[in-house]
Amino acid sequence: MTQQNKHSLFPNIHNDSLTQNIEGLDQDNKKISAKIIKEGALTIFLNNQEIVTLMCILDHPIYLAIGYLLNQNMIGEKDKIRSIDFDKDLNLIVVRTNKKTNYEKILKKKVITSGCAQGTVFGNIYEEIGKIKITSKIIIRHKWIYEISKKINQIPSLYLEAGAVHGCVIINKNKPIIYMEDVGRHNAVDKISGYMFLNNINPENKIFYTTGRLTSEMIIKTVKMKIPILISRSGFTSWGVEIAKKTNLTLIGRAKGKRYTILSGHKRLKY
Amino acid sequence: MTQQNKHSLFPNIHNDSLTQNIEGLDQDNKKISAKIIKEGALTIFLNNQEIVTLMCILDHPIYLAIGYLLNQNMIGEKDKIRSIDFDKDLNLIVVRTNKKTNYEKILKKKVITSGCAQGTVFGNIYEEIGKIKITSKIIIRHKWIYEISKKINQIPSLYLEAGAVHGCVIINKNKPIIYMEDVGRHNAVDKISGYMFLNNINPENKIFYTTGRLTSEMIIKTVKMKIPILISRSGFTSWGVEIAKKTNLTLIGRAKGKRYTILSGHKRLKY
Numbered sequence A, B: 001m002t003q004q005n006k007h008s009l010f011p012n013i014h015n016d017s018l019t020q021n022i023e024g025l026d027q028d029n030k031k032i033s034a035k036i037i038k039e040g041a042l043t044i045f046l047n048n049q050e051i052v053t054l055m056c057i058l059d060h061p062i063y064l065a066i067g068y069l070l071n072q073n074m075i076g077e078k079d080k081i082r083s084i085d086f087d088k089d090l091n092l093i094v095v096r097t098n099k100k101t102n103y104e105k106i107l108k109k110k111v112i113t114s115g116c117a118q119g120t121v122f123g124n125i126y127e128e129i130g131k132i133k134i135t136s137k138i139i140i141r142h143k144w145i146y147e148i149s150k151k152i153n154q155i156p157s158l159y160l161e162a163g164a165v166h167g168c169v170i171i172n173k174n175k176p177i178i179y180m181e182d183v184g185r186h187n188a189v190d191k192i193s194g195y196m197f198l199n200n201i202n203p204e205n206k207i208f209y210t211t212g213r214l215t216s217e218m219i220i221k222t223v224k225m226k227i228p229i230l231i232s233r234s235g236f237t238s239w240g241v242e243i244a245k246k247t248n249l250t251l252i253g254r255a256k257g258k259r260y261t262i263l264s265g266h267k268r269l270k271y
Helices: A061-071 A103-108 A125-129 A141-152 A158-162 A185-198 A218-223 A238-247 B061-071 B103-106 B125-129 B142-154 B160-163 B185-198 B216-224 B239-247
Strands: A019-026 A031-037 A040-046 A049-056 A081-087 A092-097 A110-113 A119-122 A165-173 A176-184 A208-211 A229-232 A250-256 A258-264 B019-026 B031-037 B040-045 B050-054 B082-086 B092-097 B110-113 B119-123 B166-170 B175-180 B207-210 B229-232 B250-258 B257-265
Touching: A019 A158, A019 B239, A031 B216, A031 B239, A031 B257, A040 A061, A049 A061, A061 A081, A061 A092, A061 A185, A061 A218, A119 B061, A125 A218, A125 A238, A125 B082, A141 A165, A141 A208, A141 A229, A165 A185, A176 A185, A176 B050, A185 A218, A218 A229, A218 A238, A238 A250, A238 B019, A238 B031, A238 B092, A258 B031, B019 B160, B031 B160, B040 B061, B050 B061, B061 B082, B061 B092, B061 B216, B082 B229, B103 B160, B125 B216, B142 B166, B142 B175, B142 B207, B142 B229, B142 B250, B166 B185, B175 B185, B185 B207, B185 B216, B216 B229, B216 B239, B239 B250, B239 B257
Parallel strands: A040 A092, A049 B110, A110 B050, A208 A229, A229 A250, B040 B092, B207 B229, B229 B250
Antiparallel strands: A019 A031, A019 B257, A040 A049, A081 A092, A110 A119, A165 A176, A165 A208, A250 A258, A258 B019, B019 B031, B040 B050, B082 B092, B110 B119, B166 B175, B166 B207, B250 B257
16 A cells, blocks of 8 residues: 555555565575565657666656656656556556657767666756756755654665665655655656656755765756755765756765765755 | 785775865764765777767776676677777777677667666677576685675775775685776676686686675676676665576675575575
């Protein structure tokens, strides 16, 4: 059972299709049944074009597909989505828009990013991102950072059940409202992005938390989603910090226990 | 100064070009200088073809380029490498072989993998991998698993200096001999692979340790490198375990403190 209120969505740890029990041995040579995360392949079509096959957790294929297309600049906010068809047997999703998209142009230019390290960014996302300035004046209170981390750690999750996944969370003030997980941290962000888009959730007064590192792709996706504050328990990379500064994103990392480091946009932080 | 003996190579924490100090604030609103990892873009050419631009740590560009091409099946063990030219100003590397490569065929088929989640695997690696059986009869002793983890944690590393990187280590019995790091865990593996290839190091009696999760790409790269035992402090995914079982790879995960879980190839483990 997914805990779902209006605009809130948390991991569904009761969906047995997302994990698998595998027989193994522990450190004492004792037979154990280890619960591990289950990956599936999701193929995304945009209109008549096959775009990609993603290995992912198949809990939210529609949000993932829409978020992927949005974050790769393959559909824009102004594109009207005509239909979304998901074939559960084939794990195939077809997104149809009301006009031709620019995927052909986009597919031509490809940069492999570092976070994972073989993340792929299509098109001119890097050039575009430099022009964006985040103007949201929301604040984050010092103590919310602790409260947010603590609350997230206590929400039942596939991570706590089976490990080996990343989580991304949308937060309203100090309250987690949307929590998505995936084997790939980019997939987790894309699921969030798709959910927010389809549910018309205002990003400009939200805080974004990721368990993953603050690499350039993570910063770029956050900026593209227009979320003004990004928190992670993990560390920074130089390019990520550079983009955060340029775009006026508040970047809080190494948020563990009672510690954190803020390397960009500290005007939004209130002590 | 890199600690380097014959066939041993550890992180070079004294290379200032790999990290950067950024001014920021800590949790007490105190100004701090945070050391963070520095990414650079490395562009790889194979003969006359531009293959990819990787965001990476630029400590071992040649090993990274060769390992990338090997692990993407773009060069094979039997290809003779005629020259490797690295342009330090452009961060451009050109690898020339003695015959035409099959990159064109390979570039046609592309699957985005999940580990990061937008890792890209070109060509028919998934089909190929199913046919490989690891036959090495080396063993790993129960207590080595603890010793290996402990030793790796104590080796000075960019991770300990600046965080936000993954490490991969080649181990001989219980002794770490090659330790590579990168923002992208795939880059770290590729660096290892390039180093072993160029230095003719026998993989079949080695153990491989990664800080990253045991996702399918990591398993595939290990199998392609012909290393029989893979250890990680992180968790498993179902597809990774499946490939490990099929190929007879020994897979030890969740190796933390006094605990670990072995989900494949336990015949190589001696208590």
